Amino acid sequence: MVEGLYARVAKWTFVYPLLLVGSTVMLFPLAWTFSTSLKTAQTVTLREVKLIPDPVQWANYITIFEExxxxxxxxxxxxxxxxxxxxxxxxxxxxxxxxxxxxxxxxxxxxxxxxxxxxxxxxxxxxxxxxxxxxxxxxxxxxxxxxxxxxxxxxxxxxxxxxxxxxxxxxxxxxxxxxxxxxxxxxxxxxxxxxxxxxxxxxxxxxxxxxxxxxxxxxxxxxxxxxxxxxxxxxxxxxxxxxxxxxxxxxxxxxxxxxxxxxxxxxxxxxxxxxxxxxxxxx
Amino acid sequence: MLTSMQRYLYHHRTKWVGFAFILPWILSALWFDLIPFVTNLYLSFTDYSVSTSTPDWLGIRNYREILELDPLFTKSLGNTVYYLVLGVPIRLLAAFAIAVLLNLRIHALGTFRTIFYIPSVVPLVAVSIIFFGMFNARYGIFNQLLILLDLPPVRWLTRPEWIKPAMVIMSTWGFGAQMVIFLAGLQGIPSELYEAAEMDGGSYWHQLFRITIPMLSPVIFFNLIIGVIGGFQVFASAYVLLGPGGGPLNAGLFYVLHIYNNAFSYFRLGYAAALSVVLFLIILFFTVIMVRTSDRWVYYGDA
The missing domain is CATH 1.10.3720.10 (MetI-like)
Known part of the structure; x- marks a missing residue:
């Protein structure tokens, strides 16, 4: 079926943007979880919006096994x-x-x-x-x-x-x-x-x-x-x-x-x- | 190949071997469904507690206590209904809206479907722990975002009025399972219906309200009831997010938490059994509605 111009315009102006926003909202908690898992005891309580922590503490994934x-x-x-x-x-x-x-x-x-x-x-x-x-x-x-x-x-x-x-x-x-x-x-x-x-x-x-x-x-x-x-x-x-x-x-x-x-x-x-x-x- | 007569004889011969195949299930149905069900009824009329060796028969005293003397019964039932009335429709609406968008013959359908479904595979305890962190009033990301937008921060988990909305936000994140069901339902609607509507010059919205929603209403209704039945039994997410007491002023004390506390914190197992019988009757009511109307919602397309 051939799509009308109207339908195509509607898709690119509403549908895809909506789906992209929705996808971001859905994935955000997971991204935040991963980001937080790489923080330190100090940076975890900083009141900021920062998805890439500084420093990135990969060691958390190893030390957890000791704790x-x-x-x-x-x-x-x-x-x-x-x-x-x-x-x-x-x-x-x-x-x-x-x-x-x-x-x-x-x-x-x-x-x-x-x-x-x-x-x-x-x-x-x-x-x-x-x-x-x-x-x-x-x-x-x-x-x-x-x-x-x-x-x-x-x-x-x-x-x-x-x-x-x-x-x-x-x-x-x-x-x-x-x-x-x-x-x-x-x-x-x-x-x-x-x-x-x-x-x-x-x-x-x-x-x-x-x-x-x-x-x-x-x-x-x-x-x-x-x-x-x-x-x-x-x-x-x-x-x-x-x-x-x-x-x-x-x-x-x-x-x-x-x-x-x-x-x-x-x-x-x-x-x-x-x-x-x-x-x-x-x- | 067998002749149809031979096959008929074969399939209509009594075969006791069938029992061997279902024996484990019979045992489990007996020991984990039937006997517990009857025991639960019996316990609900007693003051059974782990420490007392012999339960005393109380008649309907537990039930009278529930209805007349237990403020937390009313509270927890009210909390649960509040959570359901707010949460179940929001969840279904989100699932339906995304399914409708995904059904518009879009690119990367599979990728979007996967993204929206992923939260549903995150273990419930992990979901609660993640939202526990995000809802934190001082450091949580939700409040940081609100501040960034010049909005006042919210004490999500410490203000009674915000606890249930917080629970709803958290549970809405997992709408993916319903979305997948709706999407399959949408794909099962015969395209001739839409083609006929297009010939008649029906707009998209016209088609949505005249074809899509009516055709899908049985699936929507079924999932609504399933959502209500499941919502009445909410436990793990609230327990992990708020603790067994359900947060300040018991604002997040849901019905099964109340049962759990009576049974395993106060060891009033008889009373907790009575509470569970009341919940059973409520759930039974919704189950009966579902079964009674099932001939209308059963979907005969290919799943």
């Missing part, structure tokens, strides 16, 4: 990430396959149960779960965070998987079935290799969720500093040393926490956006 057990926090966070991904990509995929392709008794009823748990707000589970794990003596360990993840306790992921698997042509699994393949074999050899987009989306969501989760680690790991995740460590940095003189350190840890998520985004953008779009349009 904060970041490596330990990262390691702890990785337990959450790995169990989340296994639960999401393996356990939820198995359940999703059964809901999509295997006829078993009460499947429809159970699927409605699945849909209703998807809508159950987390807030009604916080207290009873704490009570249950407390009775089991597991508060102050990783178990309350890991067990639900390993069991694939995420109805939304199962739902996503089911929807995707239903679109895989039946002929593919039939052929495998002719060769005497079991359901598990079909799942592993036919379904999984043909489901890269949904596996990637669920994998990315799992990583993000585990990396960012705050409330559950706060409740279960609160007093146990040696078990803290990055989210808890970053929050605690705010409490240390009064407040604002350690702002550059807070920003160093923020950058450290943001970069892996940017990398995940860079590599999985396509799948992520598909997944987000799907969740926002079809529930």
């Amino acid at each position: 904060s057990p970041l490596l330990l926090y990262t390691q702890n966070t990785m337990y959450m990430v790995v169990t989340s991904v296994i639960g999401g990509v393996v356990i939820c995929a198995l359940a999703g396959y059964a809901f999509a392709r295997i006829g078993f008794p009460a499947r429809e009823v159970l699927f409605y149960v699945l849909l209703s748990t998807m809508m159950l707000p987390h807030v009604v589970q916080i207290i009873p779960l704490f009570v249950i794990f407390d009775q089991l003596g597991l508060v102050g360990t990783f178990w309350p965070l890991i067990i639900p993840r390993l069991l694939g306790h995420n109805a939304f992921y199962i739902f996503l998987m089911r929807q995707f698997f239903r679109g895989i042509p039946l002929e593919l699994s039939d052929a495998a079935r002719m060769d005497g393949c079991t359901e598990l074999g079909i799942w592993a050899r036919i379904i999984m290799p043909n489901s890269k987009p949904v596996l990637a989306a669920v994998g990315i969501f799992s990583i993000q969720f585990a990396w960012n989760d705050f409330l559950s680690p706060l409740i279960y790991l609160g007093p146990k500093k040696e078990l803290w995740t990055l989210a808890l460590g970053l929050n605690a940095q705010k409490g240390f040393e009064g407040e604002i003189t350690s702002l550059h350190k807070m920003m160093v840890i923020s950058v450290y926490m943001i970069i892996p998520m940017l990398l995940v985004f860079a590599f999985g953008q396509k799948y992520m956006i598909e997944g987000v779009t799907f969740s926002g349009m079809k529930g």
